[in-house]
Amino acid sequence: MNMKISSLSPIGIFDSGIGGLMIAKEMKIQMPNEDFIYFGDTKNMPYGEKSKEFIIKSSMKIASFLYKKKCKALVIACNSIASNALDVIQKKFQKKMLIFNVIDPVVKNTIFLSYKKIGIIATPATIHSNFYTKKIKKYYRHLDIIQMSTPLLAPIIENGWKIKKINPIIKNYLNHLKSIDAILLACTHYLFLKQEIKNFYHGKVHLIDIQKIVVQEIKRKLIEKKLLCFHPIYNRFPIFYTSSSIPILFERKVRILFGKKVFLKHIFLILSHLCIYYS
Numbered sequence: 001m002n003m004k005i006s007s008l009s010p011i012g013i014f015d016s017g018i019g020g021l022m023i024a025k026e027m028k029i030q031m032p033n034e035d036f037i038y039f040g041d042t043k044n045m046p047y048g049e050k051s052k053e054f055i056i057k058s059s060m061k062i063a064s065f066l067y068k069k070k071c072k073a074l075v076i077a078c079n080s081i082a083s084n085a086l087d088v089i090q091k092k093f094q095k096k097m098l099i100f101n102v103i104d105p106v107v108k109n110t111i112f113l114s115y116k117k118i119g120i121i122a123t124p125a126t127i128h129s130n131f132y133t134k135k136i137k138k139y140y141r142h143l144d145i146i147q148m149s150t151p152l153l154a155p156i157i158e159n160g161w162k163i164k165k166i167n168p169i170i171k172n173y174l175n176h177l178k179s180i181d182a183i184l185l186a187c188t189h190y191l192f193l194k195q196e197i198k199n200f201y202h203g204k205v206h207l208i209d210i211q212k213i214v215v216q217e218i219k220r221k222l223i224e225k226k227l228l229c230f231h232p233i234y235n236r237f238p239i240f241y242t243s244s245s246i247p248i249l250f251e252r253k254v255r256i257l258f259g260k261k262v263f264l265k266h267i268f269l270i271l272s273h274l275c276i277y278y279s
């Protein structure tokens with residue numbers, strides 16, 4: 001592990017856009033003293049429609065950027081990235097900082113012992129990778145898994161569509177996913193729709209609490225590695241970078257979830273040599 005990092009170092013967290021903010025929010029709840037740097041690749045969103053090669057290339061760029069910011073840990077708060085680029089990111093960075101993702105803690109969770117049949121909804125990039133089914137089956141062979149690609153959801157959430165307009169789309173998708181015990185929202189953007197999805201199932205299908213499971217694991221590991229920050233760091237506010245000029249909805253969500261004391265910055269990340277221009 002990088003000798004320069006300590007419990008006071010920030011945690012880097014990234015996604016294609018606003019989805020990862022829901023993981024960052026849970027981190028603030030469970031680990032209030034942590035300092036963090038968020039990156040939303042808003043210029044390239046949606047990742048769910050991109051090729052594996054593209055996802056690897058751009059997520060490696062973001063991981064390098066966050067590593068240069070001296071992060072003690074990196075949280076891949078995007079299922080599309082984790083399911084397509086995790087091994088490449090781990091190979092390059094796991095000796096330099098702790099690497100977390102939103103899939104591994106979930107697929108190992110014993111909660112699956114209480115289900116027979118689960119549904120997974122995710123972006124096309126995540127579904128095509130087959131990452132979830134492979135991993136869950138490794139631990140819980142008894143489980144019947146139905147996975148469904150829901151390509152419209154992430155872009156319309158990122159674009160701030162009103163719930164009234166999103167609800168019929170949710171219904172259309174979930175009508176194909178009815179006789180299940182639990183549902184896994186395998187895209188961090190969908191965490192903004194938890195209530196609507198719960199309403200659709202009228203409490204008959206359990207919604208797996210990804211945010212809690214993922215952040216509990218991050219906290220556990222930070223404690224184990226003596227990297228959890230136990231005291232508040234004064235005058236340090238979270239920084240949120242976006243790769244396109246800060247989208248209005250991104251800023252609004254950041255302010256709702258994290259308050260006024262935050263920095264928002266637009267940054268251009270230029271491929272291979274990581275030239276960085278601020279605006």
Ligand code: DGL
Nearest residue numbers: 016019047048079080188
């Ligand atoms: N939030 C991302 C995920 O968890 C993907 C959204 C997208 O860019 O398509 O998969």
